[in-house]
Amino acid sequence: MEKTQEFLEACKKIAFELCLKKNGFPIRIFSHFDTDGITAASILSLMLKRRNIAFHVKIIKRLEYNYLDKIKTT
Secondary structure, eight states, X not given: XXXXXXXXXXXXXXXXXXXXXXXXXXXXXXXXXXXXXXXXXXXXXXXXXXXTOOEEEEEESOOOHHHHHHHHHO
């Protein structure tokens, strides 16, 4: 139980920092095109929507290094 609480507290901290650093831009969610990835993206989307935080979801087949470079420049 203690490890679970530590994990949840760390998630809260990261979420708070993420929302502070977005500088008016929507948060971008990239997820894998499988059941787990789509589920994770939907959970994150629902959380952001409930908090009225702008976001954009992109579901991709496979994450490759050249795609990472493209993400950094956009």
